[in-house]
Amino acid sequence: xxxxxxxxxxxxxxxxxxxxxxxxxxxxxxxxxxxxxxxxxxxxxxxxxxxxxxxxxxxxxxxxxxxxxxxxxxxxxxxxxxxxxxxxxxxxxxxxxxxxxxxxxxxxxxxxxxxxxxxxxxxxxxxxxxxxxxxxxxxxxxxxxxxxxxxxxxxxxx
Amino acid sequence: xxxxxxxxxxxxxxxxxxxxxxxxxxxxxxxxxxxxxxxxxxxxxxxxxxxxxxxxxxxxxxxxxxxxxxxxxxxxxxxxxxxxxxxxxxxxxxxxxxxxxxxxxxxxxxxxxxxxxxxxxxxxxxxxxxxxxxxxxxxxxxxxxxxxxxxx
Numbered sequence: 001x002x003x004x005x006x007x008x009x010x011x012x013x014x015x016x017x018x019x020x021x022x023x024x025x026x027x028x029x030x031x032x033x034x035x036x037x038x039x040x041x042x043x044x045x046x047x048x049x050x051x052x053x054x055x056x057x058x059x060x061x062x063x064x065x066x067x068x069x070x071x072x073x074x075x076x077x078x079x080x081x082x083x084x085x086x087x088x089x090x091x092x093x094x095x096x097x098x099x100x101x102x103x104x105x106x107x108x109x110x111x112x113x114x115x116x117x118x119x120x121x122x123x124x125x126x127x128x129x130x131x132x133x134x135x136x137x138x139x140x141x142x143x144x145x146x147x148x149x150x151x152x153x154x155x156x157x158x
Numbered sequence: 159x160x161x162x163x164x165x166x167x168x169x170x171x172x173x174x175x176x177x178x179x180x181x182x183x184x185x186x187x188x189x190x191x192x193x194x195x196x197x198x199x200x201x202x203x204x205x206x207x208x209x210x211x212x213x214x215x216x217x218x219x220x221x222x223x224x225x226x227x228x229x230x231x232x233x234x235x236x237x238x239x240x241x242x243x244x245x246x247x248x249x250x251x252x253x254x255x256x257x258x259x260x261x262x263x264x265x266x267x268x269x270x271x272x273x274x275x276x277x278x279x280x281x282x283x284x285x286x287x288x289x290x291x292x293x294x295x296x297x298x299x300x301x302x303x304x305x306x307x308x309x310x
Contacts, residue, residue, distance in 0.1 A: 010246075054234070055234075056238070057234050057235050057238055058232075058234055058235035058236060058237060058238025058239045058242070059238035059239070059241070059242050060238075060239065060242035060243070060246065075235075075238070075239065075242075076235075077232075077235055078232065078234075078235055079231075079232075080230070080231065080232030080235040080236070082210075083209050083210040083229065083230055083232040083235065083236055084210070084232065084235045084236065084239050085210075086209065086210035086211055087210035087211075087229070087235075087236045087239040087240055088239045088240075088242075088243055090210065090211050090212055091212075091239065091240040091243035091244060092243050092247070094159070094212065094244075094252075095243055095244045095246075095247035095249045096247060096249065097243070097246075097247050102243075
């Protein structure tokens with residue numbers, strides 16, 4: 001997907017694996033519900049869900065535009081989210097983007113042990129394009145936390 | 159725009175940028191002394207908070223902006239993030255040059271002692287010695303960068 005011209009606010013969801021950030025982006029864009037827990041097969045509606053591997057880490061993937069005109073991106077961050085956030089802010093300044101362009105949201109704090117372990121196992125045993133249901137199953141338990149994080153982000157970024 | 163990258167933007171990136179900017183000799187055989195390396199501004203000076211934060215050191219003779227950058231253990235993530243932001247801004251992606259590859263055990267140990275443990279008096283000369291050992295390799299890297307920049 002190609003982002004539109006100009007510099008509207010850009011919300012970037014980062015998580016150890018791109019798939020975990022994809023779920024947050026999917027909730028933000030309304031393709032996944034904000035309440036309850038979707039069935040594992042519904043998770044595949046999230047943009048880039050289980051399609052990004054280690055080689056894609058750090059790159060910002062455009063997922064869509066929300067109802068308020070904000071661009072939503074995701075990034076796999078491994079264990080380097082603070083560094084990723086700093087690099088994005090610094091690079092934005094050097095590239096001449098307005099200071100408040102990027103809003104960086106770390107999804108890691110709301111991921112539970114199962115989600116973290118699941119993400120690592122998925123990357124090790126399956127990889128991009130495979131094991132979608134397994135990955136979705138590991139994310140079900142912490143889904144309400146992700147939804148809450150997205151709702152808070154939506155309210156905070158105006 | 160050129161970013162010389164190493165683990166903590168404290169040692170090899172500083173020396174490579176200094177070679178690029180003409181602050182150190184550009185001939186492989188003219189290896190500077192440990193004292194000369196330690197006297198470089200920003201050599202063995204960065205902190206952990208500087209990871210991911212490029213530092214502008216100057217412009218070369220062709221007008222290219224030269225930065226140093228440390229990406230810690232997140233080289234891939236930082237590289238992707240910086241490239242993506244420049245692409246989104248419609249700007250040319252900076253050339254990010256990894257200068258860490260050749261640094262041996264002593265250089266890494268010196269950097270770790272100084273930056274991680276705060277044993278500067280022990281670590282800094284050791285890091286400078288380690289960088290001195292790979293100086294010819296750093297010169298070759300910088301020369302390759304310069305000739306590449308002239309082709310674009």
